Amino acid sequence: MKRVIISIAFSFVSFLSLGQFQKDYPYSGVPFTKVKLNDNFWLPKLEINRTVTIPWSFQKSKETGRIKNFEQAVAHTGKLCTTYPFDDSDIYKIIEGAAYSLHVKYDAKLDTYLDSLITLIGKAQEPDGYLYTTRTMGDTSHPWIGKERYEKEHELSHELYNMGHFYEAASAHYLATGKKNMLTIALKNADHLLTVFGPGKKDVAPGHQVIEIGLVKLYRITGKKEYLNLSKFFIDCRGKRTYEKKTGDKEATVWQTGAYWQDNIPVVQQTEAVGHSVRAGYLYAGMADVASLTNNLEYLTAITKIWDNAFTKKTYITGGLGQAGNWEGFGPDYELSNHSAYCETCAAISSVYWNHRMFMMYGDAKYIDILERTLYNGLISGIGLDGKTFNYENPMEYTVKNGKLTGENKRSPWFTCSCCPTNICRFMPSIPGYIYAQKDNRVYVNLFVSNTTTLEVAPKETVTITQTTNYPWEGNIKINVEPQNKKGLFYAMYVRIPGWAKNQAFPTDLYAYKGTLVKEVSVKVNGQPQALKSENGYIAIERLWKKGDVIEIDLPMEVRQTIAHAKVKDNIGKIAIEYGPIVYCAEFADNNGHTSNLIVPEKQQFQTSFQPNLLNGVMTLKGKASAINILDDFSVNTTTQPLVLIPYYARSNRGQGEMRVWFPTRIKNLEILTE
Template identity: 55%
Template sequence: MKRIIFSFSLLSAVLVATGQHKDYPIQAVPFTSVKLTDNFWMPRIKMNHTVTIPASFERCESTGRVKNFVMAANKSGKFCTVYPFDDTDIYKTIEGASYSLSLFPDAKLDKYLDSLITIVGKAQEPDGYLYTARTIDPVNVGPWLGKERWEKERELSHELYNAGHLYEAAAAHYIATGKKNLLDIALKNADLVCSVFGPGKRHVAPGHEIVEMGLVKLYRITGKPEYLATAKDFVEYRGHYNGYDSTSKDQWKNGKYWQDDVPVAQQREAVGHAVRAGYLYSGVADIAALTGDKALLTAIDSIWANVVSKKMYVQGGTGAIGDGERYGENYELPNETAYNETCAAISNIFWNERMFQLHGDAKYIDVLEKILYNGFISGIGLDGKSFFYTNAMQIKNTFDHRDMESARSGWFVCSCCPTNDLRLLPSIPGYVYAQKDDQLYVNLFINGNATMKIMGKDVAVEQQNNYPWSGDLKFIVNPKKPAAFAMLVRIPGWAKGVAIPSDLYAFKNNMRTQVQVPITINGQPVEYEMQNGYAVIKRTWKKDDVVEVKLPMDVERVVANNKVKDDINKVALQRGPIIYCAEWADNNGKATNIIIPDAAAFTASFKADMLNGIEILQAQVPVVEVKNNQTIQTEQKTLTAIPYYAWANRGKGEMMIWFPEKVTAVDLLAGEPHIPEPDK
């Protein structure tokens, strides 16, 4: 643990010494300073350490991803996986394992990481170039690569994408362990990249963004201005390629697939590949914060508003269209063919955290929370080793062409999502708190203990709650000495009757917009002001001061803007931050025949022995039944709804999020649908 403390103090010293004054006005409390103890996230993070990370390393070895590095070191053999970006699965797993080491000291894992980093280092060429698909055999490189380095970077090669994930992994490993073995490899590569690209040198808009974020992380560690300058150049060169046809509607021909159709400072709408977009917008936020570039800030503010008001699914997913894994047009959010790549959810968590750090508005954390509890963890099976690449919004009967998407997979040929999952999970403690001067922001509600300095004074905060199932929150504030500061507790939008910070979704029959959430200090009710979605509590804090907040946990019916054609006259269900769905296993083998009228009254109950412990919703509702393949009628039955994130853990079958409020049409099927048995 001393190494962790050293690395953070060193980082702070570097930032001061190099004169890095511009930055995010709000800084996250580091993940190493927050220790979680809750029953929702900690079991997942622990399983990530004991199951997901070991399984990922095993799969990296068995699929040849590690072998590629060995062959690159020997400069002999044949690249033995499918994609040149397969290198990043090792980098991302190292990143997740590094975060995890800071939570669960593990000598065996630490030793394995060092051995793997040694293999990676040997694959690096003398000038710093690190890209196994070329180094193994530079003559026979395949269709994704050009004859020369970087030649196809804009289109297919992913050379800078690989570098970006290397930098992200190196920064995490250094911060978590204090070791520089991977960092030295990354810095050598970054120095090469900076010598090749930039003003007066080679210009390119990276085909798959993330190198921008990675370079910023290296800049924060080293203070080397070239890293920030090169990241900024990568952003600013977008939209200047004259090889695109701006009149074409083809996303690959007009540059939109790569967010390269117009300069970033002029972009106002989220377009193209949703994962690349989220990484780009995150990198742009970093650069705007560090350089004060107001044009870039205006751009991402506008793009964020476009996503949240026109291009986000109710469970936080983005990238509706499978053709190009991309954003669709405004309000183009089909349920039957929804794509919703897990990586897109992760990139948007990164982006929304940065938007909060720029602006200090709770609406960004509201969106982050929606993604975190729904569209992100839906991509990870409850066993910790099965995954969704895409996250469906509905699965109809087993004749449905998307039936295969109701089953999770242990690995994919393109396995970016599983390795992305495992790098985000152990970093969640770093999203709980943030600081600005004498203000402490409480963003996420997760049991645990945190330590920090506020205006130079040591302060500890403990959370006690049963979130997300209960809205009763308790915070025990323990300054080492009495300390005056403001505690800003996020009051989620959903607790104030706001489904999302736009008119894209709303709560039907909402009655809570003017109701203030009750807060007490040491048992006494307190008046407070709301500021950008936060309850601001200013006082001189003393040992064992107790703040209690009671968030309402009603079952809400969510309705969509009428411009979302698929959701007209339908409702979704939400309780707290959790979006619910109906799954075949709880509803007589079907889920697509359920109607939820206004009169339906829901009850919530916790089932400890179901799907690792969940709160279910139940109501008596009409269900459409087909009798003898000829007669259609409705019957009153019990609807059981489960959290969306938990679906598809009991076998394949139907799933629905949006339910009709009345019968308007009936799908006619040839024969009875097959009703599978739940997996045991």
């Protein structure tokens, strides 16, 4: 069975590469189906997702009534079992992740269970293709959905959002299994949408984007251009609606101008990342998809300007997006508060989607630099090491104030709105698909993960590439190259040199390192040093590759101190600590129960120590800090104590307590409070 799955998935990828569609991204990511991991960092995480997170999410969906909603829709009776009418999408996202996992490791029981769920979903679909359990069961009492279909789609009904995730799941299921049972349901719904929306029909900007991405995926499978056109139609609907504008606070302004939905002005006029950050990321990814397939330069200009704004002025050091919890989204430029940082896990996932598409459009390593930073820090911080506890928010610090701990410090087994856990389900198995890319006869190595892949770099000419590395804990990467042709194969290998390895903390001036690297990057081929001439952040090695050729990369893994742009007021006089691609934090469990009282001198030296039995195996950083102590007689003193830092992603797995990413380097002033 597994061989059949692989064959079908590969044949589809090859089918696309033959140019059925005239336009597409200049650079193409190598699908996850072609990359087999044997990695010590990512493979265990993917296995936990397969064996724990996905089954757990299905279980919680059953316990909370998400599956019962479909059963009630089949019976055309009942009340919404859950809180939100978009909870259908959770089932779709889990199915998507499970479909990916079937390819990684076939599971007959899971395959059968997915078929049973797909059958249930098909029965819940109305005869004309409409699929939305709350309305179909007859419950129109929820204030978000309106009395008629799509009446409140521009706001919060999420009818099209649900379908966007359904299309993504159906596409993944088809590619992973070759079965059309879920795809058939998706196409029936998409054809229904064509009768409702479009020029001369219903005109609406979807309240929560993702339908744009889903429609493009159906277009890629079927070649039916109406799906692509509808995706563009939904994008172009933005900025046409009139919102009641009133003076008021920031939250009122975001809602009353339409900025929350990125609906304040037409997309081609937008230059700033605004509103709900997950919605925004999905929109920009959808715009990139449509632009790549239609050569829409206006879209490209807009999302490039928005990218510059988002990653020059509105991104946390972990790659997290979204400063404002009130609307789960972007705030003003440089307003990057640490304790109130929202950084929703879903926003990190949407950022990866957006940045990967920007790379596929432009071939610039800066987009992968952001992707990598997000992947190793702000994204996987959303899932507990046990695979069944989650963080919705990912702030930069937890502090005890007035006897209470600020921030979402306790991981939860589920949420009333569980978009983040189910998004993790579907995202994790797709990680192998971000490692490589191709353009013509060029192979791009974007991420450093132990794996094996076989690629076609010329007509009927393949090469097997094997990476061996202990990244991100070590900077040594070995890439073995084995062309199928015994005479060798001439092509170019483009190896990304991460910005952090070139003394560039961030692709923009938002963050910078203090000091310089002690070592430099080293690249060798068969033991011979290579000239480090960079092209868009890559080292290009073009030659006649023969079996046994080896590329060796040595990246300088050094503990670095990072500072933020001077306009980020919350981080003036503070430093963050990084090691390779990993952002570190201090947590209560390692530092005498507190982190808010710690001062880290600028000249502090750290020792690295890999701890295999700590937090599933992490590299710790050990140094010293000055601690401000309030004594029983209310006097204050300062003592020197050991300082232990752990990777930010591993926080909140040992109970509740203080945590900090940014550290003051000296005492500037003390505030004395009286009660």
